[in-house]
Amino acid sequence: MRDSSTIVAVATPAGQGAIAVIRLSGPDAIAIxxxxxHSPSGKKLADQKANTIHFGKLENEEGEIDEVLVSIFRAPHSFTGEDSVEISCHGSVYIQQRVVEATLRAGAMLAQPGEFTQRAFLNGKFDLSQAEAVADLISSTNRASHRLAMNQMRGGFSKEIEHLREQLLTFTSLIELELDFSEEDVEFADRSNLRTLITTIISHIDKLAKTFSLGNAVKNGIPVAIVGNPNVGKSTLLNAMLNEDKAIVSEIAGTTRDVIEDTFTIKGISFRFIDTAGIRHTQDTIESLGIERTYKKIAQASIVLLLVDPTESEESIEHSVTNVFKRISDDQHLIVVLNKIDGATPALIDPLRARLKAKYDDRIDIVAISAKQRTNLEEVNRLLVEKAGLEQMSESSVIVTNMRHYEALVNTQEALERALEGLDSGISGDFLSQDIREAIFYLGQITGTISTDDILGTIFSKFCIGK
Known part of the structure; x- marks a missing residue:
């Protein structure tokens, strides 16, 4: 049985570094x-206090392997809830291999991906959603994703789910109690209160589920589509934002025929910039395909940067803005970027800004820049951060970032909506309880209160070995 075995793995990233950490966990971790x-004083690790570090040499039957520091953690006060040891050695790959081999010969087993975190979950150190947050924390690449992972690991999301689950459990217990007194026609669960509760929980779950698109964007970069007519400076803006020549810049219309993507971090938030083909009517088959992809990227973006040349005709500019505006939804943000202000006068820019504001009111934002001269790019950055909506996110904000959690929330909502329909039609308590029990089941899957070996295997197999 692996659950009663002692496991070992290198906890630091693969490769050579100054220091490497080899982790042991299990009942025989300290004995192994x-x-x-071998300590200079001859002391034994088994006799030492928990949460202490000891210097000495690590040796096997062939001789000395390395000088090391050994940290001791005793159950249940360790990451896994088991006796644990962390061996800090020099970062040579050869040394790491010899240390692991020595522990294996001494009785340890090589850890599987995510097995340390899985043991922590099984030993009640945290629930399943918190365990998944560990993986998110390790892979976080910006301040926003780090903040979300930390909040989830502290149990912010779990508390919300458990509170909803406990409320439903209370009511379904009362409904099932009625079944024991069916001949006496009693009602322990007030149906009007149950209706109010289910309606409230459905609304709350719907709000949580709707945060998934934002949470997913935070993890992978908030998608920003850069669109506009040919030669308005889309590729120049992309290069200026990234501070590198990512896209080809040319005076020839239609140079960008496919989507070009790259990620850039602004104030701790990752944005995934998407440079698209210029929008125009064309007979070129390849360019037409690129334009079609542009429209698809507009639909997928959270923020759309529409570049226009202020020296173009009023009719052309209005057509460009209208064409893109009608393609975005209410939860998307459109920022009209008046580019090439180095070749335009304020007498041209100010009236154009006023006309667009008058027509679209607060439904768009407008900024004037010169991508070529890198003028006023900081205002573009400010608007991007503002429209991302993460600066207002508090430390306790609950945002869904995991597809498994999202699917469970959707299934919970559907089960509760069936229960609500059942209340309307006056179905019997046993059928009503079945729908509520199903909702409780899906909520329990999020935190691991209800789990299967298949679910656990799938989740923890995605972790790195050593975690």
Whole structure:
């Protein structure tokens, strides 16, 4: 049985570095380390206090492997809830391999991906959603994704789910109690209160589920589509934002025929910029395909940067803005970028800004820049951060970032909506309880209160070995 075995793995990233950490966890972790560790004073690790670090040499039957520091953690006060040892050695790949091999010969087993975190979950150190947050924390690449992972790991999301689950459990218990007194025609669960509760929970779950698109964008970069007519400076703006020549810049219309993507971090938030083909009527088959992809990227973006040349005709500019505006939804943001202000006068820019504001009111934002001269790009950055909506996110904000959680929330909502329909039609308590029990089941899957070996295997197999 692996659950009663002692596992070992390198906890630091693969490759050579100054220091590497080899982690042991299980009932024999300290005893195995004692077989290999030799202190200058001759002390035994088994006799030492928890949460202490000890210097010495690590040796096997062939001789000395390295000088190391050994950290001791005793159950249940460790990451896994088991006795644990962390061996800090020099970062040579050869040394790491020899240390692991020595522990294996001494009785340890090589850990599987995510097995340390899985043991922590099984030993009640945290629930399943918190365990998944560990993986998110490790892979976080910006301040926003780090903040979300930390909040989830602290249990912010779990508390919300458990509170909803407990409320439903209370009511379904009362409904099932009625079944024991069916001949006496009693009603322990007030149906009007149940209706109010289900309606409230459906609304709350709907709000949580709707945060998934934002949470997914935070993890992968908030998608920003850069669109506009040919030669308005889309590729120049992309290059200026990234501070590198990512896209080809040319005076020839239609140079960008496919989508070009790259990620850039502004104030701790990752944005995934998408440079698209210029929008125009063309007979060129390849360019037409690129334009079609532009429209698809507009639909997928959270923020759309529409570049226009203020020196173009009023009719052309109005057509460009209207064409893009009608393609975005209420939860998307459109920023009209008046580019090439180095070749336009304020007498041209100010009236244009006023006309667009008058027509679209607060439904769009307008900024004037010169991508070529890198003028006023900081205002573009400010608007991007503002429209991302993450600066207002508090430390306790609950945002869904995991597809498994999102699917469970959707299934919970559907089950509760069936229960609500059942209340309207006056179905019996046993059928009503079945729908509520199904909703409780899906909520329990999020935190791991209800789980299967298949679910756990799928989740923890995505972790790195050593975590």
């Amino acid at each position: 380390a004692d077989k290999l560790f």
